[in-house]
Amino acid sequence: MKIDLTDTTASKINKALVQGRRAIGTPAVGMVLTLVIVTDEENAYDALKAASDASHEHPSRTLVVIKRVSRSPRDRTQSRLDAEVRVGAEAGTGETVVLRLYGEVVDHAQSVVLPLLLPDAPVVVWWPVNAPLDPAKDPLGALAQRRVTDTYASEQPVRDLATRSGTYTPGDTDLSWTRITPWRSMLAAALDQVACEVRAVEVEGEEFNPSCELLAMWLADRLDVPVKRSLSGGPGLTAVRMDTNCGPITLDRADGSLATLSIDGQPDRAVALKRRDTAELIAEELRRLDPDDTYASALRYGVDRLKAAWSVPKSDGRARLALPAPVETAAKAPAAEATAQAPVKQEPPAPEPARKAEVK
Secondary structure, eight states, X not given: OEEEESSOOHHHHHHHHHHHHHHHTOOSTTOOEEEEEEEOHHXXXXXXXXXXXXXXXXXXXXXXXXXXXXXXXXXXXXXEEEEEEEEGGGGTTSEEEEEEEEGGGGGGHHHHHGGGSOTTSOEEEEOSSSOOSSGGGSTTGGGOSEEEEOGGGSSSHHHHHHHHHHHOOTTEEEHHHHTTHHHHHHHHHHHHTOOOOEEEEEEXXXXXXXXXXXXXXXXXXXXXXXXXXXXXXXXXXXXXXXXXXXXXXXXXXXXXXXXXXXXXXXXXXXXXXXXXXXXXXXXXXXXXXXXXXHHHHHHHHTHHHHHHHEEEEOTTSOEEEOOOOOHHHHHHHHHHHHHHHSOOOOOOOOOHHHHHHHHO
């Protein structure tokens, strides 16, 4: 059932929700939270579809806030609120209200959303695009126990990660972090199978992919070893290689679907590691509403490295990620020093050019 309201108020929207529930005979007691989606008109359909699919696991009231900013100074002074109320089959297993804000009411979206929240239920705010750098200080974010952003949709994802590490507030999370949950689980399970010490790690993936950076920071934070970030053509994360004192451990996913886990001394194993859609990611985030301390620790660990890695923009206007020196460089240095300090055998003196070549 769908009810369209033009130039309306929050009170009229609540009445329309009650009217719709009575018409189809569905109570509101089964809904477990309020999901507020803050997006633009272009991305509203995809975000609403993902939320509708996730509602099969988490029945909720979904409020879609679309801020329609007019370029005309005259239109900016004319405040208006249009709403589209969906209940029943139109809204999955919950209720959906699409709010379109015009004029001055755009700057006071929290006043429109507050009366529509489910009483005594958690609130989650999700920004599919154009997320604030400090979600907790956003007027809508201040209403929520959980604030979900997606750095992958940002123009400068790595720089935004560095900024958010300084503004992190318990309850913040990012879908770029959610995307690497299967990778973290698989790598932890692989290390549980062997009694080895990890000496160095290499994370391989796309250049402008924040999930690759977060996985590298998580490994560096948890293992306290050097982590090298290398580039590939994708899609997304493609490989993680760990150098241990028992031999290499590699998790390689070249096609974005099936990965190969290689542990020295064991047969290679094929593991399912497909790239998940947005509905699966949102459903995972809604399973827990407590602060994610692991995400916070990984995010804060990498802020200095990320800021130092951001270098001069390319000719196309995009910044280039300056990769750290390969891990092998540090390992070769002691060997070279030992060679230089070793006693020299008694041999006939070599010509000067040959001796220079030997030093090199």
